[in-house]
Amino acid sequence: MIKANENFLQLKDSYLFSDINKRVSQYVQQNPQADIIKLGIGDVTRPIPRAIIEAIKKSAKEMENAHTFRGYGPEQGYDFLKEKIIENEYKGLDIKSDEIFISDGAKCDTGNIVEIFAKDIKVGITDPVYPVYLDTNVMYGRTGKYDENTNRYSNIIYINATEKNNFTPVPDELEEVPDLIYICSPNNPTGVAMKKDVLKSWVDFAKENKSIILFDSAYEAFIEEEDIPHSIYEIEGAKEVAIEFKSYSKTAGFTGLRCAYTVVPKELIIEKEVYGNVACLSNFEALEKHPNSVISVNKLWNRRTTTKFNGVSYIIQRAAEAIYTEEGKRDIKENIEYYKENAKIILQGLKKVGITCYGGINSPYIWLKTPEGIGSWEYFDILLKKYNIVGTPGVGFGTNGEGYFRLTAFGDRTKTIEAMERMSS
Numbered sequence: 001m002i003k004a005n006e007n008f009l010q011l012k013d014s015y016l017f018s019d020i021n022k023r024v025s026q027y028v029q030q031n032p033q034a035d036i037i038k039l040g041i042g043d044v045t046r047p048i049p050r051a052i053i054e055a056i057k058k059s060a061k062e063m064e065n066a067h068t069f070r071g072y073g074p075e076q077g078y079d080f081l082k083e084k085i086i087e088n089e090y091k092g093l094d095i096k097s098d099e100i101f102i103s104d105g106a107k108c109d110t111g112n113i114v115e116i117f118a119k120d121i122k123v124g125i126t127d128p129v130y131p132v133y134l135d136t137n138v139m140y141g142r143t144g145k146y147d148e149n150t151n152r153y154s155n156i157i158y159i160n161a162t163e164k165n166n167f168t169p170v171p172d173e174l175e176e177v178p179d180l181i182y183i184c185s186p187n188n189p190t191g192v193a194m195k196k197d198v199l200k201s202w203v204d205f206a207k208e209n210k211s212i213i214l215f216d217s218a219y220e221a222f223i224e225e226e227d228i229p230h231s232i233y234e235i236e237g238a239k240e241v242a243i244e245f246k247s248y249s250k251t252a253g254f255t256g257l258r259c260a261y262t263v264v265p266k267e268l269i270i271e272k273e274v275y276g277n278v279a280c281l282s283n284f285e286a287l288e289k290h291p292n293s294v295i296s297v298n299k300l301w302n303r304r305t306t307t308k309f310n311g312v313s314y315i316i317q318r319a320a321e322a323i324y325t326e327e328g329k330r331d332i333k334e335n336i337e338y339y340k341e342n343a344k345i346i347l348q349g350l351k352k353v354g355i356t357c358y359g360g361i362n363s364p365y366i367w368l369k370t371p372e373g374i375g376s377w378e379y380f381d382i383l384l385k386k387y388n389i390v391g392t393p394g395v396g397f398g399t400n401g402e403g404y405f406r407l408t409a410f411g412d413r414t415k416t417i418e419a420m421e422r423m424s425s
C-alpha cells in the first residue's frame, strides 16, 4: 500500500474552522430550533457592489462571442488588473507589473510560497497566528514534532504576541533569528495593527539578517488610524526583504468570487548556495555579479506559478478591475464602514458587560479576554449553548491564544446587535 506523506501526519486532526463548523453542526442537529448567530470565521455578509456584478455580466457575455471569447489567460494575471493595482494601491511605490501575481486567494499564496525556500530554513511565526502559516510549513516538512502539552511544534520560532507587548512583538524580543518571518497587519486574529516604526524595525532587522518577511495585509482596508502602513513597501528598503499578500476577500467581498494578489519585488534574492561575498553587495549587484550563487525570488515564484497555476478566470479579474471604478470604490467603502460600525457595536457591547477586548479599530476582528480566565474552548461552548453565538476560540490560533476569543464584525448588523443583547442579558 502507498504510504502517506509523513509531514501531513504531523498535523493536528483538523483545520480550525472545519473543527468549529463540525461542532456547530452537531449542536444544531441536537437543537434544531436554535437561532445561531455566526461571528466565527471572517466571512463577509454584504452583497457584491453593483459595479462588480455589472463587470461580471459584461465579461461573461464576451465569452459567448467568438471574437471576444478568452481561453487561458496569463498565469500571472491580466495587465488590465495589474495596472489598476499599481495605480490605486501602489502609487509612488515603484511596484512593476511583473512583480504582481494575481491569484485566487491570499490563503493559497501564503500557503504555497513555503515551497520555494529551502527546507531547513528557520521560520518565525507569531503566537497567536493565522493557522495557515503554521500548517503549511508542517505540510512542507519544515517543522519537527508537535507537542500536545505546549501546543507547539519544534523547529519553529514562535514570536509571542501577548497583552504584555500589546500584541505587537518587536525584533528585540527574539531569541533566535528567523530566515522567514510572517507578519500579518492588521492582525488576524488579534485585530491589532502595526505602527510604522515597529514595521520599520522588522524591515531593518530583515535587512541586517538577510531574512525575508511575508507580509499579509489582507485587512488593510480597515485601517483608519494614521501612522499604520497600508503596504510594507511604504517602509524604505522593504522591496529587498518583503513579499506582500493582498486580498479582495475582505476588502471587496470576494470570499466567494476568489481573487487576490501577491507582490514579489525583483530585488528580493535568496541564496542558491552559501556564498559569503554577496553580503556586501546590493541585491541587484549580487544578482548581476553572482548569478550562480543567488536567485531572484520573483523568478522562482514565476516559475512555480506558470507550472502549477493557470490564472484566475478572466471574468473574476474583470470583476476585480471594477473595484477600482468610482462606483466600485464608493460601494466598497460603504461596506467597510458597515463592518466597522459592527466592530464598534461589538466593542461597546463587550465593554458594557466588563469584558476586556483588543482590536476592532483598524480591523474587523475583536480579540477578547475570556471572563474569569476560562479556557477558550470552554467559552466557545458557553457562547454556543447559552447565547447561540459562534465565535473562534483563541487557543485555535496558538498557545498564547488560550484564555482569548475572537469575534468578527463581518456579520449582519441586526444579528450583531442581537448577539450583544444576548450577551448582556
Ligand code: MLT
Pocket (backbone or CB within 6 Å): 040, 041, 042, 043, 107, 130, 188
Ligand atoms: C478567518 O476567519 O481567520 C479568515 O476568514 C480565514 C481566511 O481568510 O482564510
